[in-house]
Every structure is written in structure tokens, then in C-alpha cells.
Amino acid sequence: MKINSNYLNLKDSYLFSLIAKKVNEFKQQNPEKNVIRLGIGDVTLPLVPAVVDAMHKAVSEMGSADTFKGYGEEQGYGFLRQAVCDYYAKKEVTLDISEVFISDGAKSDLGNILDIFDTDNTVIIPDPVYPVYVDTNIMAGRKIQFVNGSADNHFLPLPDEKTEGDIVYICSPNNPTGAVYTKEQLKIWVDWALERQAVILFDSAYEVFIRDESLPTSIYRIPGAKKCAIEFCSFSKTAGFTGTRCGYTVVPHELVRENVALNKLWLRSQTTKFNGVPYIVQRGAEAVFTEEGMKQIGEQIQYYLENARIMADTLTELGIWFTGGKNSPYIWLKCPNNMSSWEFFDYLLNKCSVVGTPGAGFGKNGEGFFRLTAFGNKRNVTEAMERIRKIIL
Numbered sequence: 351m352k353i354n355s356n357y358l359n360l361k362d363s364y365l366f367s368l369i370a371k372k373v374n375e376f377k378q379q380n381p382e383k384n385v386i387r388l389g390i391g392d393v394t395l396p397l398v399p400a401v402v403d404a405m406h407k408a409v410s411e412m413g414s415a416d417t418f419k420g421y422g423e424e425q426g427y428g429f430l431r432q433a434v435c436d437y438y439a440k441k442e443v444t445l446d447i448s449e450v451f452i453s454d455g456a457k458s459d460l461g462n463i464l465d466i467f468d469t470d471n472t473v474i475i476p477d478p479v480y481p482v483y484v485d486t487n488i489m490a491g492r493k494i495q496f497v498n499g500s501a502d503n504h505f506l507p508l509p510d511e512k513t514e515g516d517i518v519y520i521c522s523p524n525n526p527t528g529a530v531y532t533k534e535q536l537k538i539w540v541d542w543a544l545e546r547q548a549v550i551l552f553d554s555a556y557e558v559f560i561r562d563e564s565l566p567t568s569i570y571r572i573p574g575a576k577k578c579a580i581e582f583c584s585f586s587k588t589a590g591f592t593g594t595r596c597g598y599t600v601v602p603h604e605l606v607r608e609n610v611a612l613n614k615l616w617l618r619s620q621t622t623k624f625n626g627v628p629y630i631v632q633r634g635a636e637a638v639f640t641e642e643g644m645k646q647i648g649e650q651i652q653y654y655l656e657n658a659r660i661m662a663d664t665l666t667e668l669g670i671w672f673t674g675g676k677n678s679p680y681i682w683l684k685c686p687n688n689m690s691s692w693e694f695f696d697y698l699l700n701k702c703s704v705v706g707t708p709g710a711g712f713g714k715n716g717e718g719f720f721r722l723t724a725f726g727n728k729r730n731v732t733e734a735m736e737r738i739r740k741i742i743l
């Protein structure tokens with residue numbers, strides 16, 4: 351028996367465990383201090399009433415012999431796939447329900463989609479990045495090339511004449527940088543992919559945070575994208591489903607490589623390896639798209655965006671460079687006084703008991719940067735900004 355030795359090439363991820371260790375040590379030494387965490391990537395507001403009601407109703411259905419459901423279609427119930435299509439129709443994107451696949455979240459799909467691609471493909475990944483893209487490709491032994499995000503390109507890297515590869519990841523609004531591609535910028539990636547018959551894996555997990563109507567909330571707003579892109583989205587950040595688990599992936603029928611529709615391959619993959627999302631959860635997700643559901647989640651998103659605004663205003667006032675903070679729950683700031691990411695982490699923790707995430711944990715280009723998230727409560731965010739204002743000179 352031989353193991354998959356590609357796993358031995360994975361770097362251990364110390365980021366969140368090291369943060370937890372440092373915070374615990376600090377709390378032990380300073381029990382009187384109130385530590386405020388602005389590092390979490392998890393939501394804090396509860397499921398909205400429309401979702402809870404729909405799920406209660408679904409639980410009752412499951413408890414009655416007439417309405418009980420066993421296995422559903424692996425790719426999701428028609429009612430939810432139709433609701434996703436209707437949501438896209440509002441974005442002026444036409445989808446057929448057979449192009450929509452319901453899953454237990456974007457992370458699984460982002461990892462599993464790689465099964466339908468040859469391991470010989472070269473993958474292009476932006477740096478800094480959501481670490482799942484890198485690790486899942488290392489596990490498969492694929493060659494990875496990085497495209498560099500930097501302050502110069504506002505952490506929105508674009509292909510140049512040297513960029514060559516078969517699969518490219520784009521995340522917009524981006525985790526960790528909060529940066530959002532414009533339509534013009536996404537068109538450059540789409541044209542690049544069409545020219546090379548490459549495939550874009552577009553992660554739109556944070557699309558609901560986009561409030562600027564000129565910014566695209568789906569890659570399919572770009573002409574030609576259905577011929578070159580798969581889109582991943584999730585109810586996690588949209589509607590507080592991080593613990594409830596539901597997402598969806600769009601694989602357009604027009605996306606064909608080597609005379610094979612990728613939709614067919616993904617359907618085969620999902621129906622073989624996955625047995626569907628619970629009926630109760632899918633009914634809850636369906637309720638997100640109702641008028642009431644959209645209104646209620648809209649208020650939550652607005653709450654998080656208000657937190658982001660408070661942080662962005664403080665950084666602007668302090669003259670600290672940052673991306674995100676608008677149309678995104680993330681703020682990516684340049685550490686003041688040329689501090690490294692971890693130096694700034696220690697500085698904030700020790701001087702004002704505020705915790706964020708060192709950018710170096712998201713790739714080499716993250717060194718010298720720092721991520722704050724807007725998922726906390728407003729009182730804490732305001733208090734943290736007051737404290738930061740006092741310690742930054």
C-alpha cells in the first residue's frame with residue numbers, strides 16, 4: 351500500500367492555532383483585559399426568521415408519513431435549484447436548473463471539482479489567497495503558479511503575456527483582501543481563458559456584500575464567461591449558514607473541453623460521491639430567496655457592512671493604506687511603520703487587546719499586511735477602533 355505522498359508536500363497550517371495560542375497566553379497574563387477579536391471569518395448573527403420558519407415547517411414534514419422525504423436528488427431539490435435560477439435572473443444571468451448543483455457548501459465543491467480535471471493541468475492561484483485552493487491542488491500533485499497581488503495592483507492581479515495555465519482561481523469579493531474585480535478587469539481574465547481554453551473557478555462566496563451596482567456579483571455578467579467559468583457560491587456568509595451548511599455551484603452547459611461538457615462530468619462526480627443536502631436545510635436555503643428572506647438577510651449584511659465602514663473610516667483617518675471595507679466584509683491593511691504581519695499582530699494584542707489575522711498566513715505576498723473582519727458586533731468594532739486610534743502614531 352502506498353499513501354498519496356502529495357500530502358507530505360502540504361505545509362502545516364499554524365495560522366489559527368498560533369493566533370489562539372498567543373491570545374490564550376495573553377489572557378492568562380492579563381486576566382483583567384477585555385480582548386476584542388476582529389480576526390474571525392465566521393458569522394455571528396443568527397439565522398433569520400424566514401429561514402427558521404421554513405426549517406421548522408420542513409422538520410414537521412419529515413415527521414409525518416405523508417410528507418416524509420428520504421434520499422433526494424444528489425444535486426439538490428428542484429425547488430432550490432429553481433430559486434437559485436430566479437436569483438440569477440435578477441442579475442440578468444439566465445441559467446437552466448440543470449446547470450445548478452446544490453451542495454453542503456463552497457469548500458467541498460472547490461475541493462471536489464478538481465476530480466474532473468487532469469492532474470497534469472497547471473493551476474494559477476493568486477497570492478495572497480484562501481488557502482483551500484492551494485492545499486487541494488497540492489494534494490492532487492498539480493503544478494501551481496502564483497499571480498501576485500500587491501499594493502500596486504490593489505490586490506487584484508491580472509494576467510500578463512507570461513501568464514500561462516489551464517485552471518485559474520478568482521475570488522471576488524476576495525478573502526482575505528476584500529478587493530473586488532470590476533467588470534472590465536474580469537473581462538481580461540475571461541478573454542485570457544477563452545483564448546487558451548482554460549477554465550476559471552470563480553468563487554463568489556461574498557457576492558451578497560457587493561452594494562455598488564457597477565461591480566459584478568457573478569462572472570456570468572461578462573460575455574463569454576459561460577464558455578470558460580464555473581461559479582461557486584454559498585449561503586454561509588450570505589445567510590449565516592456556516593453551521594447549517596449549504597452552497598451551490600454553477601456549471602454551464604456551454605462549458606465544453608475536449609468535446610465533453612464539464613456539466614456532465616460534475617453531475618457524474620456529485621451523483622457518485624455525494625448524497626445531497628438535507629431537505630430541511632434546502633427548505634431553509636430556499637427561504638433566503640423569498641422577498642421576506644432577502645429583506646432579512648439584507649439587514650444582516652448591512653449590519654456587517656456598517657462594521658466594515660467604521661473600520662475603513664478609522665484607517666482612512668489614520669492614513670493607513672487598505673483594500674476592502676466596502677462591498678466586502680474584509681479589510682486588508684498595510685501594517686504601519688513597516689511592521690511585519692506578526693509584529694503588528696503582537697503590537698495590537700499587547701498594546702490594545704485587539705486580535706486580527708496576520709496577512710502572512712495567506713501567502714508570501716501577505717507579509718506586511720493584516721486582515722480585519724466585519725463579522726463581530728458593532729459595539730466591539732467601535733471600541734476596537736477607539737483603542738487602535740490611541741496607539742497608532
Ligand code: PLP
Binds near residue numbers: 480583592
Ligand atoms: N470561499 C471563500 C473565499 C471563503 O472564505 C470560504 C469560507 O470562509 C468558503 C469559500 C467556504 O464556504 P462554505 O462555508 O460554503 O464552505
